Amino acid sequence: MAVTAAKPFDWVKAAPWLYAVGLFAVWEGAVRLFALPLYILPAPSAIMGAIIQYWPAIWKNSLQTLYTTLVGFGLAVAGGLALGLLVGWSRFIYAGLYPLMIGFNAIPKVAVVPILVIWFGIGSVPAILTAFLIAFFPIVVNVATGLATIEPEMEDVLRALGARKWDIMVKVGIPRSMPYFFGSLKVAITLAFVGSVVSETIAANSGLGHMMLAAQSQFNVPLVFAGLMMLAVEGIIMYALMAWLEMRMTGWAHRSGHAR
Amino acid sequence: MSRPLVSIENVDLRYGGEGGTLAVSGLSLAVEKGEFVAVVGPSGCGKSTLMKLVTGLNMPSAGQVSVADEPVTKPVSIVGMAFQNPTMLPWRTTLDNILLPLEIVERHRVRLRAFKADYIAKAETLLATVGLKGFGAKFPWQLSGGMQQRANLCRALIHEPELLMLDEPFGALDAFTREELWCVIRDLHQDSAATGHPVTIVLVTHDLREAVFLADRIFVMSARPGRIIETKTVPFQRPRALDVMYTPEFNGIVHDLRALIAEARVQPAEAV
């Protein structure tokens, strides 16, 4: 209505909320209009109902999935950073390891879960390791890229002053690869969710993936969708956290002024 | 009397081992202490290679390079370098960029923490010299191209090098900024002589007017594989004003150089 605020309404900032509300409204409308049965596509209202009805179970399983995802992601960050620095350090290591990593990354991680189950049994460990394996690759590649693309002139200036490889790494290479690293975290965290849920769907007795599989076998479609909804919410929150971290840590790399 | 500060004797350099590119061949030149020399030549003739030989970044395949009476076998830390691309680190302020060499050069890095204030004062003085007073706290990307190149000069000078190697440092700048920076370099060279620690400058450039305006002597290189085909002495008195560029003698020298390079381009030096 008649708004007399000092600032005009910020449509761009409101856009995500408006679009989300719009999506749910269209969804709700379509389900009602075509009278779709609950077991085909539940309306958002029915999903909300399921979330409220099964809240204790949903909450517990959401925490479990968040836990395995974050542990796997943390391992991927530590391992990816370390291996990325190693790969970026020397051309010899790069040449040797890169094809192996490409090959490994090409393996669908679904196929690895049964092996992990043989080794570690059903439970949190396969989920954590799957999240780790899938999130690891983009971090390594990005860190190594940051190191590999040091300007040769910069290297010459420092080498002429007597800099050792280590100096160049610490003064230039590592700071330089940080925007790549923090940028890769956004991709890695979403992949980590994929990994842990895939593993939970195959071999677990808790977690959102497990819950959705159980709900599906009982034809409780609204609960399946409730699980999806929780995954989306967790994914968005963690992504936003990584994006914020990226801005905080490497603001110098985003100097267009566009993003604040 | 004294031996030259830089001497290159009959040097070959081939990139990439047997059958690689022969960048320079039979290259010989000498630069006296305190001198300002320029190196001009067709593009790709090995000018940057010459810089890398003198600074010890590349080792000759044949012949010998000496700096300050020592054969060059590893990077020479009495040298400061600046390239066309200023390569400032965007995560450091301009001041911290300028201090970077001190974190590397052996004799400074051990003292840096204890004498930080002195070093910062020195960097501020240098910034003022090149016309960047008060810009130390700015990040490089907040500076224009010309200002970044000024900061780049400060970084090349902070560790008080005896030898300053400039590889087309003004190539990417507009004409007015370039002339301003010529004067900055001219004054740096002049003032260092006055203080008794004369800095020797080797300037690679493709701008012949720049070479004639700044240098005492100009080396003209042949097409690849590069060697010196002519050494021109510039007769103008110092200090030189920009006006000297509008005299007939100045234009005469520029003309001669242009003719030499045009000739070098069409007939590459013999061997491969």
Ligand SMILES: Nc1ncnc2c1ncn2[C@@H]1O[C@H](COP(=O)(O)OP(=O)(O)O)[C@@H](O)[C@H]1O
């Ligand atoms: N690192 C390198 N590896 C192989 N060839 C090179 C390398 N650097 C320069 N060259 C070649 O050596 C020749 C001379 O190069 P350079 O010294 O950069 O020329 P200029 O600076 O005079 O333009 C060129 O033909 C160039 O392609």
Ligand SMILES: [Mg+2]
């Ligand atoms: Mg060059």
